[in-house]
Amino acid sequence: MSRLCIALCALIAIALPFSLLMGRVWIAPWAEPVPHAATILMELRLPRGILALIVGAGLGGAGAAMQGYLRNPLADPGLFGIAPAAAFGAVMALFLGLAAIPFALPAFALVGAGGAMALLALIAGRTGGIALFTLAGLMIASLAGTLTSLAISLSPNPFATSEIVTWLMGALTDRSWSDVWIAAPLTLLGLAVLRRTGPALDALTLGEQAALSLGVEAKRLQWWIVFGIGLVVGAGVAVAGIIGFVGLMVPHIVRPFTDRRPSHLVLPSALAGALLVLVADTVCRVLPLASELRLGIALSLLGAPFFLALLLRLRKDLT
Amino acid sequence: MTLRAQNISVRRGQGDVVKEASFTLEAGCLTAIVGPNGAGKSSLLAALAGLLPITGAALMGGREIAGIPARERARIIGFLPQQSDAAWDVSVQTLVELGRLPWRSAPGRPARASRDEDRAAVRQALGVMELEELAQRRVSHLSGGERARAMMARVLAGEPQWILADEPLASLDLAHQQRLTAQLREEAERGRGVVVVMHDLAAAMNHADRVIVIDRGRVVAHDRPEAALSATYLREVWQVEAHWTGEAGHRALILG
Numbered sequence: 309m310s311r312l313c314i315a316l317c318a319l320i321a322i323a324l325p326f327s328l329l330m331g332r333v334w335i336a337p338w339a340e341p342v343p344h345a346a347t348i349l350m351e352l353r354l355p356r357g358i359l360a361l362i363v364g365a366g367l368g369g370a371g372a373a374m375q376g377y378l379r380n381p382l383a384d385p386g387l388f389g390i391a392p393a394a395a396f397g398a399v400m401a402l403f404l405g406l407a408a409i410p411f412a413l414p415a416f417a418l419v420g421a422g423g424a425m426a427l428l429a430l431i432a433g434r435t436g437g438i439a440l441f442t443l444a445g446l447m448i449a450s451l452a453g454t455l456t457s458l459a460i461s462l463s464p465n466p467f468a469t470s471e472i473v474t475w476l477m478g479a480l481t482d483r484s485w486s487d488v489w490i491a492a493p494l495t496l497l498g499l500a501v502l503r504r505t506g507p508a509l510d511a512l513t514l515g516e517q518a519a520l521s522l523g524v525e526a527k528r529l530q531w532w533i534v535f536g537i538g539l540v541v542g543a544g545v546a547v548a549g550i551i552g553f554v555g556l557m558v559p560h561i562v563r564p565f566t567d568r569r570p571s572h573l574v575l576p577s578a579l580a581g582a583l584l585v586l587v588a589d590t591v592c593r594v595l596p597l598a599s600e601l602r603l604g605i606a607l608s609l610l611g612a613p614f615f616l617a618l619l620l621r622l623r624k625d626l627t
Numbered sequence: 628m629t630l631r632a633q634n635i636s637v638r639r640g641q642g643d644v645v646k647e648a649s650f651t652l653e654a655g656c657l658t659a660i661v662g663p664n665g666a667g668k669s670s671l672l673a674a675l676a677g678l679l680p681i682t683g684a685a686l687m688g689g690r691e692i693a694g695i696p697a698r699e700r701a702r703i704i705g706f707l708p709q710q711s712d713a714a715w716d717v718s719v720q721t722l723v724e725l726g727r728l729p730w731r732s733a734p735g736r737p738a739r740a741s742r743d744e745d746r747a748a749v750r751q752a753l754g755v756m757e758l759e760e761l762a763q764r765r766v767s768h769l770s771g772g773e774r775a776r777a778m779m780a781r782v783l784a785g786e787p788q789w790i791l792a793d794e795p796l797a798s799l800d801l802a803h804q805q806r807l808t809a810q811l812r813e814e815a816e817r818g819r820g821v822v823v824v825m826h827d828l829a830a831a832m833n834h835a836d837r838v839i840v841i842d843r844g845r846v847v848a849h850d851r852p853e854a855a856l857s858a859t860y861l862r863e864v865w866q867v868e869a870h871w872t873g874e875a876g877h878r879a880l881i882l883g
Contacts, residue, residue: 379714379715380714507728507731510725510728511725511728512714513713513714513715513717513722513725514708514711514712514713514714514722514725514778514781515708515711515712515714517673517678517706517708518706518707518708518711520678520697521676521678521701521704521705521706521708522701522725522726522728522729522785523697523698523699523700523701523702523728523729524697525697563715567717567718567721568715568716568717568721569715569717569721570715
């Protein structure tokens with residue numbers, strides 16, 4: 309493991325205990341004992357903290373793999389339409405009033421992600437080319453977004469509408485261990501798959517044709533990318549809703565600390581993503597607002613200016 | 628190992644950009660592919676490298692290239708695309724290391740030996756292309772010629788039995804053109820097959836063992852340079868009146 313990864317692990321190890329102590333109820337080991345402290349820690353904050361790490365790791369790692377695969381620093385794991393499709397699945401669960409049934413919402417989200425993955429895999433089987441494939445992904449994203457809007461506009465009552473809209477903003481509020489058990493295995497498997505594509509992503513640094521000549525099998529790579537991104541993003545959306553910008557921002561922050569090979573970026577980006585989402589979620593929890601700031605909104609507030617700065621810097625490099 | 632084209636056609640859009648090309652190339656030879664713009668040189672080269680869907684067959688030592696597993700094919704054929712660039716701002720060292728990717732966990736190679744071999748091959752490729760001092764420099768800080776040399780070093784690092792390069796000389800200054808040409812000749816003399824797409828007819832005349840002339844998708848000549856680049860072909864294919872002066876190995880093309 310590289311020095312960068314060790315440093316990030318150390319930061320996570322420091323941040324996690326602090327995060328557990330902070331929130332509406334502050335639990336300080338040196339102060340008066342708080343009633344129900346153990347329950348708050350074990351049943352509310354620990355699963356939430358771990359979920360933040362898992363979702364963040366997934367988004368960061370997936371972002372690094374996507375940027376490597378598309379050879380584009382502006383790529384984001386949402387691009388292929390898997391995240392919007394998963395969100396549409398979850399919205400359907402809310403629309404049909406099934407969200408109260410345990411596991412129904414994440415299951416619907418995973419079905420949505422699976423649908424998008426199947427569509428992408430069908431397209432991937434036909435061509436190994438990246439440009440056409442990305443366009444197809446954008447179409448899926450746009451379709452899923454439209455269907456989600458349709459569901460909102462047709463929703464049976466204002467409560468369902470507000471429930472859907474709130475859910476779409478993305479958050480980790482009131483999550484439990486069951487969410488961790490859904491997200492953890494899928495995300496870890498997905499990240500392992502993405503890490504395995506590393507050498508092929510490295511070869512793509514030289515362009516599609518050079519990558520082919522170095523023994524990369526374009527179609528197979530596309531399958532693995534769809535599979536890995538689908539698992540990670542599907543699991544993330546299923547438990548946390550749409551959380552943007554992490555997959556875009558984190559690889560950029562991490563890249564200068566690596567040798568810039570895509571394969572050497574996936575793991576540190578996963579760790580940095582985990583750290584970012586954990587810290588952001590903790591900040592959301594402790595901000596003194598009337599109702600808790602939604603994590604998705606907070607990260608977008610942070611991400612949009614970052615994205616603009618990035619564009620400006622790229623423009624400077626181009627001119 | 629011979630590289631054989633058997634009625635190769637490459638389809639792009641409505642028409643064939645390469646039409647029924649047939650020839651046999653020997654290892655140990657430097658073959659130049661020449662022709663006017665848009666003649667199908669790059670498509671022919673990519674087809675020989677097994678990178679394009681073709682009709683007909685490309686055979687490497689009698690085996691159909693399309694049937695060779697991709698990683699194994701990559702260890703046999705090193706391919707340099709035209710105007711290659713790097714998507715990420717890696718160092719020259721890292722770029723050249725990418726040439727070793729086909730050797731990752733190759734069958735029958737213990738991991739440690741393979742790491743040592745990788746390091747030696749990368750060092751040698753950097754040396755041959757005179758890039759040792761630039762090894763830690765990032766690609767965005769290189770001149771066009773330095774970048775072209777780094778890309779060529781990447782191909783050499785893969786230690787392929789055949790080197791297929793699409794205009795490797797194009798962005799080099801005279802000294803480095805000469806140096807790379809000499810290097811390609813040396814690779815051929817060591818028994819490798821070398822196939823190079825060229826625009827400079829004098830370089831093809833003076834340094835190639837064989838020349839393939841391609842015009843509008845058809846191979847019109849595959850011969851010794853003197854025969855393939857004769858005044859007749861220059862007139863028919865390039866539509867220029869020209870003749871050669873000087874002695875063998877030092878010929879120059881005089882227009883008009």
